[in-house]
Amino acid sequence: MLGLGKKRHALLGVDFSAAAIKVLELSRSGSGYKVEAFAVEPLPEGAVVDKECRDAGAIGAALERAVKRSGTRLRHCAMAVPSSxxxxxxxxxxxxxxxxxxxxxxxxxxxxxxxxxxxxxxxxxxxxxxxxxxxxxxxxxxxxxxxEHVESRVAIAEAAKLTADLVDVEAYAVEHASSLLLDQLPDREQKPIVAVVDVGAQVTSVYVMSQEQGVIYTREQDFGGRLLTEEIMRRYDMDMQQAGNAKIHGELPPDYPVSVLEPFKQSMMDQVQRLLQYFYVTRPQDTIDQIFLGGGCASIPGIDEQLEEVTGTPVAIADPFRGMPVARRVNRQRFLNDAPATLTACGLAMRGFVG
Ligand SMILES: Nc1ncnc2c1ncn2[C@@H]1O[C@H](COP(=O)(O)OP(=O)(O)OP(=O)(O)O)[C@@H](O)[C@H]1O
Ligand SMILES: [Mg+2]
Structure with a gap:
């Protein structure tokens, strides 16, 4: 059931974390892809704890809502188990x-x-x-x-009236999607080493890869945007949903940028730098030529420039959909905000077309 190297037809990419479930449908368009359907649905607290699915019914129900809202007709999906x-x-x-x-x-x-x-x-x-x-x-x-990791995913799909045709590994899905990022690099002849840094809600992951060798290094750390959400809740007396929305839409008191956002950005820089330093310790002969910054926290305005300054390495936002046509049914504004956070879902959706 762990689907290495199997070719199939269009599959709905389904990626979930402790915080949310994402669904993505791609179709083939010329030599590339088109985004056909996309939705994100929050997950109730406690449904996923320490990467374990505690409540397949609740996750399945959220998946069913996401499928409905996305408008996809696909009923076969690809899911992933955490790399760890x-x-x-x-x-x-x-x-x-x-x-x-x-x-x-x-x-x-x-x-x-x-x-x-x-x-x-x-x-x-x-x-x-x-x-x-x-x-x-x-x-x-x-x-x-x-x-149990594979079976719980099959059960979640079933609860949402889907069939899980393929259960992949998160790192492999990210590697697949990263081929789209590597295609965006102007100078591929140089065989660049690329780091994909994903700062999500609770977890920050680094994948270092080259086109020839695939992923050569991965590491993750507990850190993510949830810390910022919690600080907003505490300081401005909001519940989690209010704080999460306010963060994305920028509707916060005037002291927010300096007193709350700035310290979070600084600790995000520290975390990412530490993860990259671990890489350099294990492979001192290698140099990272390019960083792609993904995950929901990549959507914080100016964060790419700050990371570039701190690391001295070129940083681009990890948007696998750059230049891709997007179907009219997709909520464009939400999709543009979340694009860097869909690497896993994107790699899973691609598995329907490429090994
Ligand atoms: N525009 C934005 N500004 C600031 N934070 C944002 C923005 N958009 C999303 N986020 C934050 O990004 C986080 C979600 O990121 P992502 O979708 O990558 O996480 P996840 O995959 O669900 O969780 P994880 O990978 O950590 O298990 C949330 O904390 C969310 O508030
Ligand atoms: Mg994630």
Whole structure:
């Protein structure tokens, strides 16, 4: 069920966090894509805790509302498990094995690496290619997730009257969507190393990747826009929904930019810099040529310029839909605000068209 390397038809990309659920439909348009449908629906507190789906019914109901509001007709979807919940290994297996033998060998070998009972895990694999040192061997990427993570997603889809055709891994979905960001770079001949920094509601993730090697580094930290929402609630005596809306629409008292927003932006800079420093510690020989800043917090005005100043690295907003046609039914204003926060949903929706 973890869907590595399988080709399908248009799938609704469904991405959820503790805070919200997002749905996105893409179609093929020339050599690129068109945005057909999009919606975001908040999730009730407690439905997702520590990446665990505690209330599949409530998440399913929110998904059903999102599907309805988006206007999509798709009933088959792609979802993702959080990257932190999977185990990956690259195995070296004989290139003379048939597909069926390869499958058997993967589950025998995977058993040795996975700290859970093999009955409790979903396993998928993808042949990466011939081993560089020994061409008689194949490098095979094996991905394993506890079944409960996959099954809870299937149940959420069912509760929303959808079928989950594919359960991917968040980092792979972001990697897929990032191919659209790499296409936006003017100088691809230089084989740039790119960092995608996603500052969401509760989690900040960094993915460092190159076109040739895919994702070479990921790390995440508990930090996000929810801290800013909570500060707004506390200071201006608002509930969470009011604070969340006021933040996006800028309807806040005159002291807000200096007393509340500025300190948040500063701590966001500190967090992102720390995550990038961890990368440089593990790979001191590499230099990041470009940062793409995504997640809801990328929509804070001027935050890209501030990050560029702080890091000394060019920063662009991670908008995978730049230059893409958008269907008339999509709420444009909401979509423009949320575009940088849809990398995962975008990568999932793309899985319907590309491996
Ligand atoms: N225009 C804006 N200005 C400031 N903050 C914004 C804006 N738009 C969205 N946000 C904030 O971005 C956050 C949501 O980001 P995102 O959708 O990337 O998070 P998520 O994927 O739901 O959660 P996470 O990835 O942290 O689990 C919220 O805190 C929201 O208030
Ligand atoms: Mg997110």
């Amino acid at each position: 919940t999977i185990i990956t290994r690259t195995l070296r297996l004989s290139s003379s094995l048939s597909q069926a033998e390869l499958e058997g060998q993967v589950s025998v070998e995977a058993d040795q690496y996975i700290p859970y009972n093999i009955e409790d895990v979903s396993i998928d694999f993808q042949v990466l290619g011939k081993n560089a040192a020994n061409p008689e061997l194949l490098d095979v990427l094996v991905v394993a997730s506890r079944k």
